[in-house]
Amino acid sequence: MRAGLLAAAALLGLxxxxxxxxxxxxxxxxxxxxxxxxxxxxxxxxxxxxxEGAIGWPASSLxxxxxxxxxxxxxxxxxxxxxxxxxxxxxxxxxxQQLQLKPVLQVESAELITPRLHVVxxxxxxxxxxxxxxxxxCSTLGEYPRYLTAVVLDGQVDAAKAWKLKPVRQALKGVxxxxxxxxxxxxxxxxxxxxxxxxxxxxxxxxxxxxxxxxPIPVVVLGDALPAAERDALVKGLLQVxxxxxxxxxxxxxxxxRIVPVDAALFGAAEKKYGG
Amino acid sequence: xxxxxxxxxxxxxxPLLAVAVGLLQAGCIWNLPKDLVVLSTMDSCPDYGMxxxxxxxxxxxHTTSSDELRCALHKLRTSPIPYEVHWxxxxxxxxxxxxxxxxxxxxxxxxxxxxxxxxxIAYEHGSPEPGRVQYYLSINLGLxxxxxxxxxxxxxxxxxxxLLEAVALAPEEEQGGPLRMLGTLYLLAPPWPDGxxxxxxxxxxxxxxxxxxxxxxxxxxFLALALVDAEEEAESADATMLLKRAKAMIEQGPYGxxxxxxxxxxxxxxxxxxxxxx
Numbered sequence: 325m326r327a328g329l330l331a332a333a334a335l336l337g338l339x340x341x342x343x344x345x346x347x348x349x350x351x352x353x354x355x356x357x358x359x360x361x362x363x364x365x366x367x368x369x370x371x372x373x374x375x376e377g378a379i380g381w382p383a384s385s386l387x388x389x390x391x392x393x394x395x396x397x398x399x400x401x402x403x404x405x406x407x408x409x410x411x412x413x414x415x416x417x418x419x420x421q422q423l424q425l426k427p428v429l430q431v432e433s434a435e436l437i438t439p440r441l442h443v444v445x446x447x448x449x450x451x452x453x454x455x456x457x458x459x460x461x462c463s464t465l466g467e468y469p470r471y472l473t474a475v476v477l478d479g480q481v482d483a484a485k486a487w488k489l490k491p492v493r494q495a496l497k498g499v500x501x502x503x504x505x506x507x508x509x510x511x512x513x514x515x516x517x518x519x520x521x522x523x524x525x526x527x528x529x530x531x532x533x534x535x536x537x538x539x540p541i542p543v544v545v546l547g548d549a550l551p552a553a554e555r556d557a558l559v560k561g562l563l564q565v566x567x568x569x570x571x572x573x574x575x576x577x578x579x580x581x582r583i584v585p586v587d588a589a590l591f592g593a594a595e596k597k598y599g600g
Numbered sequence: 601x602x603x604x605x606x607x608x609x610x611x612x613x614x615p616l617l618a619v620a621v622g623l624l625q626a627g628c629i630w631n632l633p634k635d636l637v638v639l640s641t642m643d644s645c646p647d648y649g650m651x652x653x654x655x656x657x658x659x660x661x662h663t664t665s666s667d668e669l670r671c672a673l674h675k676l677r678t679s680p681i682p683y684e685v686h687w688x689x690x691x692x693x694x695x696x697x698x699x700x701x702x703x704x705x706x707x708x709x710x711x712x713x714x715x716x717x718x719x720x721i722a723y724e725h726g727s728p729e730p731g732r733v734q735y736y737l738s739i740n741l742g743l744x745x746x747x748x749x750x751x752x753x754x755x756x757x758x759x760x761x762x763l764l765e766a767v768a769l770a771p772e773e774e775q776g777g778p779l780r781m782l783g784t785l786y787l788l789a790p791p792w793p794d795g796x797x798x799x800x801x802x803x804x805x806x807x808x809x810x811x812x813x814x815x816x817x818x819x820x821x822f823l824a825l826a827l828v829d830a831e832e833e834a835e836s837a838d839a840t841m842l843l844k845r846a847k848a849m850i851e852q853g854p855y856g857x858x859x860x861x862x863x864x865x866x867x868x869x870x871x872x873x874x875x876x877x878x
Contacts, residue, residue: 358790366747496792519793
C-alpha cells in the first residue's frame with residue numbers, strides 16, 4: 325500500500341518522502357480515551373485520512389499510533405521520532421526539553437482533558453496538604469511527581485519526598501482506595517469528584533487543595549524534522565479538522581470537540597512552575 | 601357465483617406466492633436486516649431438515665468449514681416455519697462464527713448485524729436460553745461496532761447489561777465467553793466517570809474466566825492483557841506465564857481458522873507488555 329502511495333505522491337509532486345516513518349507520523353497518548361493500540365487504530369486512521377483530505381495531502385501520507393502508557397509513548401517518540409504528537413500534559417512537560425517539543429495547538433474535549441485537579445481525602449483529620457506527610461497518596465499522576473509537585477500543588481509540597489506516592493492507571497482506583505482506607509488521598513478533577521461523592525461512602529470525600537487551571541492536551545511538533553511549510557499546513561488542517569458534519573463525527577469518535585490555537589499564557593505559566 | 605371467487609383466488613395466488621417466496625429469499629420472514637450478505641454456492645448445500653440442522657449446529661465451532669456455516673445460515677434465513685432452533689442462540693452463533701473469520705469489514709459488519717437481529721428475535725420470542733442469546737447478541741454487537749466508535753459508544757451500556765445477564769445465566773458458553781467479554785469490555789471502555797471502563801472489574805471477571813475455564817486460550821490472553829495494563833513488575837511475570845500457556849494451547853488445540861487470529865492477539869499483548877515468550 326505504501327509503495328502505491330509513494331507513486332501517487334510523486335505524481336502529485338507534493339512529497340519527496342511520503343509515508344516514511346518519522347516526520348509524517350503522529351503519536352497520540354491520551355489516557356482517558358479507553359481502548360488500546362489495536363482497537364484505536366481504525367479511528368485514528370479515519371481521523372488522519374480526513375485530515376489529509378482537509379489539507380489536500382495524498383491519502384495515507386500520515387501514519388498514526390495510539391499509545392496507552394508512558395513507557396510505550398516515550399519508546400515510540402525516541403524510536404520513530406514522529407513529527408507531531410498529542411500528549412498528556414505531564415508527559416509533555418517531562419519530555420519538552422529533551423525532545424524539543426513545541427506546542428502548536430491544543431485539544432478541546434469535555435472527556436479527555438483535566439481542567440484542574442483536587443487533592444481529595446476522606447479522613448476528617450486531614451485538613452491541609454501538610455497533613456499528608458508520610459501518607460499514601462494514590463494518583464494517576466503517580467508516575468509524574470515533578471508535574472504533580474510543581475504544577476498541581478504549586479510547589480507547596482514535594483510529593484515524591486513528602487508522600488508515599490502510588491501510581492494508579494484510573495482515577496476510579498484512587499477513589500476506591502480512599503473509600504476503602506487503602507489510600508489516604510487521591511487526585512480528581514471536578515467531574516470525577518462530583519461522581520465520587522455519589523458513590524457509597526463518597527459524601528465524606530472532600531478537597532483539601534484545588535490546583536490552578538491546568539494546561540489541556542497539547543498538539544506538539546517534535547524538533548524541526550517536519551519542514552515549516554508542512555507544519556503550517558498541518559496546523560491549518562487541524563484547526564479545521566473537526567468542522568462540518570463529517571469532521572464533527574470523526575472527531576467525536578475520538579472524543580475531540582475541536583482543536584484550537586494554543587493558550588500560550590496557560591502553558592507559559594505551567595512551564596514557569598515546572599522549570600527547565 | 602361460486603366460480604368467481606375461485607377465479608379471483610387463482611389470480612391472487614401467483615402474486616401472493618411470488619411475494620412469499622421473495623420474502624423468504626430476502627430473509628424478511630424474520631424481519632432480518634435488508635442488507636444481508638449474499639451467501640454463494642447454496643446449490644451444493646445438503647438438504648437437511650431444521651431438526652437435523654439444530655442437532656448438527658450444536659457442534660459448530662471455529663473448525664467448522666465456512667461452506668457448512670453458510671449452508672446452515674441459508675437454511676435459517678429461508679425457513680418459513682418457526683422451528684425451535686430460531687429461538688435459541690444458534691443462528692446468532694453461526695453469524696458470529698462467520699463474521700469473526702471474515703476479513704472484509706463490510707461483510708463482517710453485515711453478518712454481525714444479522715447475528716444481533718437473530719439474537720433479538722430469539723429474545724423477543726422468549727428464548728429458553730436467554731443467557732446464551734445475550735452472549736451472542738453481545739459478541740455480534742461487539743463485532744459490528746468494532747470499527748465504529750459512535751456505534752460502540754451508543755451500545756456500550758447495552759453490551760454491559762446483556763453481558764451481565766449472560767454471565768449470570770450462561771457463563772459456560774464458549775468456555776467463559778461472557779466473563780471474558782465483560783472483563784475485556786471493562787478493560788477497554790473509556791474510563792470512569794465518562795465511561796464504564798474499570799480496571800478492577802476487568803481483573804475480577806478475567807481472573808474468574810481463567811479460574812473457571814482455564815482451557816480457553818483467549819481467557820489467558822485477555823487476563824494477560826489486563827495484567828500488562830496494570831504495569832507492575834510482578835504482574836508481567838504472570839502475564840508471560842499466561843501467554844506461554846495460551847500459545848501452547850493454540851498451537852496444539854483444535855481451533856481451526858481462529859488459530860491465526862488468536863496468535864495475532866497474543867503477539868499484540870506480548871508486544872505491548874514487552875514480554876519475551878521464547
